[in-house]
Amino acid sequence: MSETLDHTLAPIDTTGFDRPAHWVKHQNVAAEWSAVPQQTVIEIVTNGCLEDPERPILIVEDGPAMTRREFLCRCQGFAGYLKTFLKPGDRVVVMLDNRLEFMIALFGIIANRATLVSIPPTAQEFDAGHIVKDAAPVAAIFGKPQQAVINAVRGQSPALGHMIIVDGDEPDGLASYENAATPLDFKKAECRREDVITVYYTSGTTGAPKGCMLHHGWWLRVIDIDLRLFRRGWQDRQLCCLPFYYADPAIQLLTSLASRGTLIAMRRFSVSRFWDVVTTYDATEILSIASIPALLLKGEPGPAERDHRIRLAIHAGLPKELHQEMIDRYGFHWHNQYGSTEGGIMSRVPHHLADELVGTGTMGMEPPGVFIRLVDDNDVDVAPGEAGEALIAGPDLYVGYLNRPETTAEANRGGWYHSGDVARRDERGLLYFVGRKKEIIRRSGENISAAEVEAVLRSHPLVLEVAVVPVPDQLRGEEVKVYVQIKVGKTMADLPPEEIIDFCKARLAAFKIPRFIEYREEDFERTPSMRVLKQSLTKAKADLRSGAWDRETGTFGD
Structure with missing residues (x-):
């Protein structure tokens, strides 16, 4: 008899959660488990x-x-x-x-x-x-x-x-x-x-x-x-x-x-x-x-x-x-x-x-x-069209985090996996990603999605990669800083900071425009999923304003 493995499946409960009839649905989808009847x-x-x-x-x-x-x-x-x-x-x-x-x-x-x-x-x-x-x-x-x-x-x-x-x-x-x-x-x-x-x-x-x-x-x-x-x-x-x-x-x-x-x-x-x-x-x-x-x-x-x-x-x-x-x-x-x-x-x-x-x-x-619910900080469902953390439920989600039962319990509180992602849902039930809950920048009371600013800047023909992080600010709480890697063969002269700002102004609300811009020549350090490892950026220097161009002064900081 093989020994019993020491783990507990995450408890997931979808009782009382029904999709409204007017939401869109995937069509011509066969019954669950029809594609994979195997057990292992x-x-x-x-x-x-x-x-x-x-x-x-x-x-x-x-x-x-x-x-x-x-x-x-x-x-x-x-x-x-x-x-x-x-x-x-x-x-x-x-x-x-x-x-x-x-x-x-x-x-x-x-x-x-x-x-x-x-x-x-x-x-x-x-x-x-x-x-x-x-x-x-x-x-x-x-x-x-x-x-x-x-x-x-x-x-x-x-x-x-x-x-x-x-x-x-x-x-x-x-x-x-x-x-x-x-x-x-x-x-x-x-x-x-x-x-x-x-x-x-x-x-x-x-x-x-x-x-x-x-x-x-x-x-x-x-x-x-x-x-x-x-x-x-x-x-x-x-x-x-x-x-x-x-x-x-x-x-x-x-x-x-x-x-x-x-x-x-x-x-x-x-x-x-x-x-x-x-x-x-x-x-x-x-x-x-x-x-x-x-x-x-x-x-x-x-x-x-x-x-x-x-x-x-x-x-x-x-x-x-x-x-x-x-x-x-x-x-x-x-x-x-x-x-x-x-x-x-x-x-x-x-x-x-x-x-x-x-x-x-x-x-x-x-x-x-x-099943996905969108909730506020108290796990209360938000109104249609409002942004909230995505909570996930369904059979056979992850088992938990190795050696971290308290972290697992916190992530799965209430029987739903708390993803840490912020999303909104339109009137048809379609979902839209807003950003990571811990990557929302709070500037003068406004919420700014780092992912949204990054997506805009990646669409610039001379931008190879970008990363957006918050910079502490006594007046506004946080400011927006963007790290920019320019396309190979191009330099800052081809894409000056003023042009980056103008590009953002044409596509983003005024409060989302980055204040600080720092250029990078090397590729970013990345996570296993190829996302930019922002932790390495924010820990690289004590003052994130150092070496960055400041939109308010029009100069590079010391």
Whole structure:
């Protein structure tokens, strides 16, 4: 009898919450769980590989392609090796670049009822050490480039006894382990739906990152929602341009397994290579996040942008100012989506309203089975059209935060997950993102969304990336500061601060116009989800006015 794992599913209650009849709805959506009748992720992997064994499941740009037969064989072989020392509930940290071995390790760990704890491959001793100490893993899987960091932080977990290095040519980096023991037949795996199978550490924009625990149910629910909202088949090839250490690539791989499709993976996102990868490997769908669309638009136009088979892109946080330009330039729809590690897919633009909603900025509507309330600081529902924190409910949300029961209880108070995101809903029930609750700047009593100001500035043709933060001010409480990274090959002379201010004045209310502007030459430090790590900006100097241009004086501060 396998031991019981020590965790509690987050309590979610939707009693008495009904959607008004006049709200829009997703159309032609099949019944819940019809796309994913399986009870564990390993069942999806097994069924998907055995159903069509010779079809490729994963192709890495400039790397190998792997059939479902080989993928399952390698996963089962590595799982057999892990079985010699893993027990249910054990945690294994994985610190790897975008290599096929990452996914082999993922499912090998899950099949043993253990938990993969993801560490960004670029992490250094401080951030990797925090994760290792907090997660207390018994094993580490890492590549040669990550070996020094893992060795340096190994002592943070007394239980860390197994060091597994991915070495050699892809996909043979784990071959010596795959062949070291009797393979674990995935059809005989004893996984349970409630097993915690992955831990992803949150961005940590306002404090130390927290380990978000996800069980089989979370993954099954996300895959089921995704496939019911957008049907896929054997002819579909999803493009993954995100790092494997984030959850989205594994979601894309599992939806491909469940629909007989193929996943095309980039080593890392690149504007210059993006469309060549799309056309070379015949991708049909794109998933993107953060500033990817804005960065693509900054690239030089080329014939590959229209010579493709893409029929849809799904993006989290689509910039409304760029939406129509994206469709005109690339020739397909980009659907805005709202989601999080804790809540999974929480809303998406309904497919039948795609044309009508271009450029509106809406995040769409909750899919069937997901519920969102907008509340004030006292958890009282706000009136229609007013902004409030988004509270999420539905089956199989995240389990909780690792080692933080009080934080989990606070986030889930009242039976609803408190997202920390501020949104509003229009008269049709469509949702609009306002900003992060902790990233709302209060200037002279007015609320300013950092995300709104950033979206406007990203639409400037010479702006590559921006970040907006508050600056303490004795008179107004807080002022708005923007960090600006200009497009490669351009300088401040091409985009002086006065032009930035004029650009904002034409598009924003007067109280939202930034007061301080600071130029950056290097890229911003980023979170695992590719968002700008604003904590690194606000802690870089004691006085955030220093070195910034001040709109009120027209000069740069000392």
